[in-house]
Amino acid sequence: MIKVEKIFKSFGDLKVLKGIDLEVKKGEIVSIVGPSGAGKTTLLMIMGTLEKADSGKIYIDGNELSKLSEKRLSDFRNKNIGFVFQFHQLLPEFTALENVMIPALIGNTSYHDAQKRAMELLDMMRLRDRAEHKPAELSGGEKQRVAVARALINNPAVVFADEPSGSLDSDNKVELHRLFFELRNKLDQTFIIVTHDEHLASITDRTIHMIDGEIID
Known part of the structure; x- marks a missing residue:
């Protein structure tokens, strides 16, 4: 479902990615791990089209x-x-609710349909009673579940997550990690997750290890 071929990326003289090849199947939950500076987030941003590679497909x-x-x-x-x-x-x-709706409205979904879909997702996230609350009124775990709902509003082929549980306490981390697998089971959703969380990496379908801009396994 996702295929990466010979991705190279440099920032000035610093070679960040050195010919990355990677394939991910539909419905897989894949973690990318490695030390800081390994190129994990850069690879994620390039796969997500937020940055451009120097070369590769x-x-x-x-x-x-x-x-x-x-x-x-x-x-x-x-x-x-x-x-x-x-x-x-x-x-x-x-x-x-409005935060979750925004990508759908940008994609020209009608307000009524965007609102209906957003409420369905907030319900799935167990946040229906928090729909009218602004972020300042939500806990850290609730805000991150709203962010997951927003990521899902347009039924994407893939969700890219960059340290999604990095700012959460232990209980909320477990809740968020469980949520990814619930969504995969309910929606056949594909996730690619950059993480330093050893527990999350250990329970994903596959773990990709990166060092110095290269995949080592």
Whole structure:
């Protein structure tokens, strides 16, 4: 479902990625681990089309992303890719429901349909009673579950998560990790997760180890 071929990336003289090859099947939960500076987040950002590789190819659902114009790439990202970041990145002036709806509205979904889908997802996240609360009124775990709902609103082919439980306490980490597997079982959702969390890495379907810009296994 995702295929990465010979991805190279440098920042000035620093070679960050050195010819990465990777394949991920639909419905897999894959973790990417390694020391700081290994290139994990850069690889995730390139696969998620938020950064460009110097060379190489990325395919998602059979689409070669390098062949898409900026406009088509932006549309593809909105409809096919979800993101979850370490610090949730919710917009503080909007409610949980509105935050979840935003990607759907950007993708020209009607307000009614976006609202209905967002409420379904918040219900799945056990957050229906928090829908009208703004981020400042939510706990850390609740904010991250809202972020997961937002990532899922357009039924993406894949969700990329960068240290999604890095800012959570132990109980909320366990809850979030359990949620990923529930979503995979219910929605056949694919997750690629950069993490330093050893427990999360140990329970994913597959763990990719990176060192110095290369996959070592």
